[in-house]
Amino acid sequence: MKVTTEQYRRVAAREMADEYTQGFLKLLPARLAERRKTAFADFADPAAARAAGAAIRAGALENLPQLLTDFEKNAKAAGARVFWARDAAAANKYIVDTARENGISGVTKGKSMITEELGLNQALAENGIHAWETDLGEFITQLLACPPFHIVGPALNIPVGRISEIFLEKGLIAEPEHDPVQLGLAARRFLREKFRHLEMGITGVNLAAADSGTLINVENEGNIRLSKSRPRIQVAVMSLEKVVADMPDAMHLIRLLCRSCTGQQVSAYVSMDTGPKKNDEIDGPEQLHIVILDNGRTRIYENPVTRQALRCIRCGACLNACPVYGQIGGYPYGWAYSGPMGQVLSPLLLGFARTRDLFSACTLCGKCRDVCPAGIDHPELMRYYRHKDAAGDPDFRGTGAPRLEKAVYGAYAIIAGNPALWRVFGAMARRAVNCYARGNTIGKGPGVLKGWFAFRDLPAPPDRSFRDQWKRRSPAPHSAKPASGRKKP
Amino acid sequence: MSVSVRDQILVRLRQAPARAVGQRPAVAPPKETGLAREDRIAAFCARFAEQTGIVYHHDPAREIGETLAEICRAHDIRRVISGCDAVLAAAGLPDAAMDIPELELRTQAGFADREEFAEAVFAWADAGLTGADYGVAESGTLVLAFDRNHARLLSLAPGVHIAVLSRDRVVGAYEQAMAELGGVREIPSQLCFVTGPSMTADIQAMPFKGMHGPGKIIVLLV
Known part of the structure; x- marks a missing residue:
């Protein structure tokens, strides 16, 4: 079948606008999830049954x-x-x-x-x-x-x-x-x-x-x-x-x-x-x-982190649990495997260049992991893919983050690694972001941040940092000793 | 060339770093394993019926042929192809069915050629008659072990499957059936769990029976 994973966004937008698909998605995943729950109830200990499944799959892979x-x-x-x-x-x-x-x-x-x-x-x-x-x-x-x-x-x-x-x-x-x-x-x-x-x-x-x-x-x-x-x-x-x-x-x-x-x-x-x-x-x-x-599976196997993706037994429980699948259905995933199963498998089998949107479109809520009978930690893998992709890891055909993103996070790493720089930066950033505050919330941002704020608000930070406030409230002797100088009992 | 691909794959798998595996928690066997014989049989029948399976209890005071004739009349079955397996034989079948006047009966032993046999099960027979090696109470499942006396298509191609199951062969869990089976015979070329009729819900999640296999499944408990 034709692979269309790279059209994820376009197809997802189409499916979200499709009344028929939307009506269908309101019924199907919930009904299947309910049936699953009922069926698990006749295990004496459903959690142990699932954990045993995970252990069987993990053990089989190690051997x-x-x-x-x-x-x-x-x-x-x-x-x-x-x-x-x-x-x-x-x-x-x-x-x-x-x-x-x-x-x-x-x-x-x-x-x-x-x-x-x-x-x-x-x-x-x-x-x-x-x-x-x-x-x-x-x-x-x-x-x-x-x-x-x-x-x-x-x-x-x-x-x-x-x-x-x-x-x-x-x-x-x-x-x-x-x-x-x-x-x-x-x-x-x-x-x-x-x-x-x-x-x-x-x-x-x-x-x-x-x-x-x-x-x-x-x-x-x-x-x-x-x-x-x-x-x-x-x-x-x-x-x-x-x-x-x-x-x-x-x-x-x-x-x-x-x-x-x-x-x-x-x-x-x-x-x-x-x-x-x-x-x-x-x-x-x-x-x-x-x-x-x-x-491509030996390559997936060689990496101890991605190996767990091979535990999958293709049951589809993760699809029914996933809030993203529940909005867009199976077509956007663009290949044989949809839902979290596809988000985990397709990037490994096809490379990141064509599948970046798949693992980006995840809220890391972990509902897929909670129902997986093979013990796959989908959010862990999704974070791992994002990291490898940003780093441009050739093993995954990752292309690296955009230059601006790299520059921003590079600078952030330097600042966050140095307490003095961090204090200066914190003071500046506090002042800068509060220019956009309306009351106690920030609802919009400039330039590239506009998109981020489209669906989110930030609470406005207070004028002074926690450390500043601590210093002012505490008696002098403590403020002279930073927290790192904790004494042994 | 395939040998080298095989070895390359295995070498790479062997050289991959190991990852620790957690303890496997103990899983209690299905509760049906703890039931007494009659309760186990009742549980099997209840689960089998949940899947729209139909159970006939054979009254030992009657002839087996009479019970079979009753089933065939009730379900409008006129042409039957039968296996020749040990479970059927122990119940006196298919011999006892030869005398049912309104029933046309052929046995798989009567076919020399696989094509002729396939035509009969696909196009001639109303029902296939087989033994069931075990019944499993945990899910109302029949265990069928295929061999020269028990063809695969008997329980699959005709519209109705009639399975003869011995009350002595109803166990609690799959593992028990597998273990008992392994003790008495070599591994069959195919072993099949059958739980209810063939079914699908692929169009609009509308369930119905008889998609590709039998739409009706009947157990004759002896």
């Missing part, structure tokens, strides 16, 4: 090279073929080659964020292979060529009228239809023919268990199960951080994932594949290809 090696060994022993892909191009080439070698002209796809990241559909199309998205929401966004609005329901916001129009155009229905259920059933009939006849299925991976080489997918519709059961060839694309130690770890994460995502105790289907079908089975894939994808 990642070993887990990947074990996973590969066990998956191969079960008969799977494993391909390690450095980047999107390598992964796409492997999948296209696999399709070609087997004479495939069409594939069914289960919903998968990772193949969105790869731009796999485009790569297949360029080679004459049509990829049918089979998750209802993904199917609709594919037909409309629009990005996902929400990770749980990529087309949740699309009005039925528009779905009816595109279904008419594509021949799924003969008459206009405005009943969501009838539209869904029309998509079922259409896609069922694809499932019946296509010979290759492509899915992502929610989790993998190292000790058995098992791939796990979580879904409600059955399209992933069909993509893994009917075709002769199955391709599973797995980013390298998906692996955990064993099934008990995976089971706990599934409980957390389903509750965090849709507020279900568990989704309708959780399917776990260990190798392709056995020789004597009448269905299931004859070939199981597992693509282990790096695509």
Whole structure:
């Protein structure tokens, strides 16, 4: 899919002016957040359950090279073929080659964020292979060529009228239809023919268990199960951080994932594949290809601060908690990952030059961190990105702060590091800013500060500093001894 | 070439600085693990029903074929494809269903070819009949382990899935089912948790059943 992260501001402004989007955002995130809360209540100790999820993900990452090696060994022993892909191009080439070698002209796809990241559909199309998205929401966004609005329901916001129009155009229905259920059933009939006849299925991976080489997918519709059961060839694309130690770890994460995502105790289907079908089975894939994808993740892993971003299990709870997402919806984030999940992942995967607005548009309120079942500290990462970007760190393709900003903060660092300078500067600044005071508040500023004051006020500082006032009120002996000369008891 | 990419990735991961991992807090197992047998079965049935699953309790005084015939009549099911798994066999199925006059029954063993089988489950059958290896009370979940006698598409392609579940195989938590399963057989090529019918809410958050898989799921408890 096309990356439009650099258009964040423009799209956000458009979405905030869009009555339909706004009406929708008033309902959806709150409803999903409420469902999540209710679902967590049946854990004996919800906080401990979440902390255990964080510990499982953190532990799996610390042990990642070993887990990947074990996973590969066990998956191969079960008969799977494993391909390690450095980047999107390598992964796409492997999948296209696999399709070609087997004479495939069409594939069914289960919903998968990772193949969105790869731009796999485009790569297949360029080679004459049509990829049918089979998750209802993904199917609709594919037909409309629009990005996902929400990770749980990529087309949740699309009005039925528009779905009816595109279904008419594509021949799924003969008459206009405005009943969501009838539209869904029309998509079922259409896609069922694809499932019946296509010979290759492509899915992502929610989790993998190292000790058995098992791939796990979580879904409600059955399209992933069909993509893994009917075709002769199955391709599973797995980013390298998906692996955990064993099934008990995976089971706990599934409980957390389903509750965090849709507020279900568990989704309708959780399917776990260990190798392709056995020789004597009448269905299931004859070939199981597992693509282990790096695509920049080793670099994210090497930095101990950014490593935590790889804990993400793509539940989407952070979207529903985020006050910014709640105003603008999923489109401005411009890629496969929206909300805080996108603000944390996209800058690392795409570089800061195209994603600066994503991590700037955060109030650091921490609500995403509070609901995250993997223990990601989104505000910490967002502050870290801002720091690295301002410093122009080449590892992150940061471009550095504007010259004026650098000069201002450079001067500020010198002044704030020297008590005498600080006192002089403080006295001057107090006098200067109070020129703009109206009563006890400052509501506007000159030049570049105008923007800052557009949505904020400052309390007007008093004429004298705290130190000055202290000196005047305290008896002489204390004022002679500054606070730094504290005596030991 | 892929070997070298693999090694490069693994080397970089191994050389990355370690980060301390906090203690993992103890998590209490789901409360259903502490229930007595009958309560556990009741909890399973209640959770299964919450997901619009339908439970039939087989009366041991009756023939299993009679109960199945009753289910088929109630849900307008005329054509059934059955698995041949051990759970079904222990309940006397599908043999006992052969005698139901209004029912056309085929078993997966009757298909030599995967294409022929796929056509039958997609286009011919009203319902798929399988055993369920376990029922899990914590969420009303069926555990299906697929193999040569239990095809994947039986519980997926037809509009209705009928699963036979033994009252002896209802456990409290997923982990218990997995552990018991691991003790008696090799890891299946696919293992599936099924909790209610196929569903979606992708258009306007309007939920409905039967998106791609069965719109109706029935448990026959024996």
